[in-house]
Amino acid sequence: MFEQSSAMRDALLTEIYNEMQRNDKIILLSADFGAPILDKIRKDFPDNFMNVGIAEQNLVNIATGFALEGFDVYIYAIAAFLSMRAYEMIRTNIALMTQLKPLNINLVGVGAGISYVLSGPTHHCLEDITAIRLLPHITLFSPSDVVLTKKFFNYSLQKKIPKYIRFDSKILPSIYSVEDNINFDDGFVELRDAKKKCIVATGYMTHKALTVSADLKKENIDCGVIDMFLLTNYNKTALAEILKKYDTIITLEEAFINRGGLDSLIANIIADYNLSAKLIRLGFKDKFVFENGTREYLHSLQGLAIENIKEIIKEN
Amino acid sequence: MKCDYDYLKSRALWLRKETLKLHSLAPETRIASSLSPIEILTALYYGKILKVDSANINNENRDRFISSKGHGSIAMYPLLADLGFFDKTELQKVCQPNALLGGIPDCNIPGFETTNGSLGLGLGTGCGIALALKKKKNDGFVFVLSGDGELFEGSVWEAIMFAGHNKINNLILIIDNNKISMLDYCKNIIDLEPLEEKFKNFKWYVKRIDGHNIKEVYDTLIDLKTSDISMPKVLIADTVKGKGVPILETDSLCHIKSLTKEQVDNLLAELN
Numbered sequence: 001m002f003e004q005s006s007a008m009r010d011a012l013l014t015e016i017y018n019e020m021q022r023n024d025k026i027i028l029l030s031a032d033f034g035a036p037i038l039d040k041i042r043k044d045f046p047d048n049f050m051n052v053g054i055a056e057q058n059l060v061n062i063a064t065g066f067a068l069e070g071f072d073v074y075i076y077a078i079a080a081f082l083s084m085r086a087y088e089m090i091r092t093n094i095a096l097m098t099q100l101k102p103l104n105i106n107l108v109g110v111g112a113g114i115s116y117v118l119s120g121p122t123h124h125c126l127e128d129i130t131a132i133r134l135l136p137h138i139t140l141f142s143p144s145d146v147v148l149t150k151k152f153f154n155y156s157l158q159k160k161i162p163k164y165i166r167f168d169s170k171i172l173p174s175i176y177s178v179e180d181n182i183n184f185d186d187g188f189v190e191l192r193d194a195k196k197k198c199i200v201a202t203g204y205m206t207h208k209a210l211t212v213s214a215d216l217k218k219e220n221i222d223c224g225v226i227d228m229f230l231l232t233n234y235n236k237t238a239l240a241e242i243l244k245k246y247d248t249i250i251t252l253e254e255a256f257i258n259r260g261g262l263d264s265l266i267a268n269i270i271a272d273y274n275l276s277a278k279l280i281r282l283g284f285k286d287k288f289v290f291e292n293g294t295r296e297y298l299h300s301l302q303g304l305a306i307e308n309i310k311e312i313i314k315e316n
Numbered sequence: 317m318k319c320d321y322d323y324l325k326s327r328a329l330w331l332r333k334e335t336l337k338l339h340s341l342a343p344e345t346r347i348a349s350s351l352s353p354i355e356i357l358t359a360l361y362y363g364k365i366l367k368v369d370s371a372n373i374n375n376e377n378r379d380r381f382i383s384s385k386g387h388g389s390i391a392m393y394p395l396l397a398d399l400g401f402f403d404k405t406e407l408q409k410v411c412q413p414n415a416l417l418g419g420i421p422d423c424n425i426p427g428f429e430t431t432n433g434s435l436g437l438g439l440g441t442g443c444g445i446a447l448a449l450k451k452k453k454n455d456g457f458v459f460v461l462s463g464d465g466e467l468f469e470g471s472v473w474e475a476i477m478f479a480g481h482n483k484i485n486n487l488i489l490i491i492d493n494n495k496i497s498m499l500d501y502c503k504n505i506i507d508l509e510p511l512e513e514k515f516k517n518f519k520w521y522v523k524r525i526d527g528h529n530i531k532e533v534y535d536t537l538i539d540l541k542t543s544d545i546s547m548p549k550v551l552i553a554d555t556v557k558g559k560g561v562p563i564l565e566t567d568s569l570c571h572i573k574s575l576t577k578e579q580v581d582n583l584l585a586e587l588n
Contacts, residue, residue, distance in 0.1 A: 050447075053474075053477075061443070062447070062478070064430075064440075065446070069448035
């Protein structure tokens with residue numbers, strides 16, 4: 001069993017390992033990308049695992065073949081290269097074809113946002129939310145902790161549809177508890193309730209939103225937090241119902257803004273449901289990040305330091 | 317296995333004529349690249365090398381056929397209709413509003429396993445299907461038909477390396493080597509030769525034949541399917557783009573050329 005402090009990828013791979021003990025229909029393919037638990041999988045289940053080499057396009061094509069034959073397929077690679085190097089394969093072989101045939105392909109990308117902090121802009125992944133949201137028929141899962149990830153695994157087995165799963169590469173603290181009943185048809189959870197202001201965040205940034213909310217609380221300012229973990233196929237009406245009570249909504253993502261990501265998702269909800277809330281979009285400006293430093297330092301260059309966000313919320 | 321080569325020859329002639337007729341109904345279909353694989357398709361389907369059943373299309377024990385060269389697969393329409401995969405009246409409606417059959421076949425058409433038209437996807441997908449069949453202990457084969465121009469796509473070589481290394485011997489790649497891409501002869505774009513050596517170096521079992529000699533096509537495909545060798549297999553079928561239509565055969569831009577109804581009528585009269 002994984003520890004609460006494990007990375008989300010290890011939590012998912014542990015679930016896959018456990019399921020392989022009783023289910024021979026599971027296939028895990030890696031583009032030469034590893035994890036400690038993966039060593040156990042390839043040793044104990046050599047007939048259910050393959051390393052296809054550093055070849056993301058072929059990875060997606062091979063996965064399609066297995067899925068067409070009824071297997072539940074998980075493919076594992078670095079998020080930037082899985083979502084963008086193999087994009088046209090994902091579009092044509094997966095999104096397009098699954099309109100006609102059921103394909104249970106789970107694209108697991110590690111390294112969401114700038115979580116590969118020091119690897120630079122080639123390994124940062126500030127585009128995958130927008131890129132995958134562009135395609136019909138793919139459920140986009142952007143979890144914030146291992147509990148959510150573990151719970152999603154059963155959903156991923158039962159729902160015979162394509163899914164893109166973006167993991168932060170770092171170990172993050174748990175937000176949810178095992179007892180929490182997560183509704184994957186809704187696709188979000190209101191973690192902190194408030195009256196006027198609310199941050200909607202995803203993945204790593206949900207942790208930051210919780211910190212900001214807790215800090216503001218000490219100053220007697222209420223700020224809600226919504227963790228948006230499905231960025232496609234979420235329950236729009238339920239989301240609008242929650243958002244309608246807020247005057248100011250702040251979207252917070254480790255992604256380029258104004259380009260179809262989480263901010264656009266919320267902007268669409270505000271427009272479609274005639275909500276009166278003011279929208280503030282926080283994320284990465286239109287520049288790749290060549291600077292080195294800690295994650296928080298890189299955030300500060302974008303105006304995304306905790307203090308920056310607190311000030312913005314106070315002003316609005 | 318005994319084979320009536322004269323029968324296959326007559327079916328190939330019939331299919332060439334039906335493909336031309338179909339093209340005259342829908343000039344937006346790619347005729348030149350659909351005429352080069354006629355003998356290959358004839359041997360696979362009428363020679364019953366490919367194990368498929370129109371009465372049970374998703375039969376688990378079928379062979380899987382992927383037509384990766386989507387544009388050049390229009391000959392499959394009259395062929396599949398004749399074999400009962402869908403109603404022959406669909407042929408008359410090709411490319412019309414709400415028609416089943418469009419300019420490039422998709423997997424909503426009975427008899428097509430995958431969506432085609434985007435080059436470089438078929439072989440990798442075929443590798444996955446072939447491995448899945450092995451895992452299911454299903455002795456079906458996967459046939460992938462590719463054009464030579466498609467070999468310019470890098471993803472094809474990812475799959476070629478992968479299949480050779482993993483000894484995927486229930487996978488048969490057929491290259492319709494018609495030597496012309498869209499704008500020019502392939503050898504003027506990037507020379508693919510020596511093609512046999514390339515595949516041999518990637519650990520494939522290679523045969524090269526005249527792709528319009530129905531006996532050679534049939535016999536070699538049977539050999540590839542039955543030979544007990546632990547390698548993926550490739551048939552390099554040397555063909556002529558626009559085969560049977562002199563004005564296309566000599567034109568390096570024939571991929572994008574359409575024939576008029578009158579030209580097709582004259583050709584049909586000559587082929588008779």
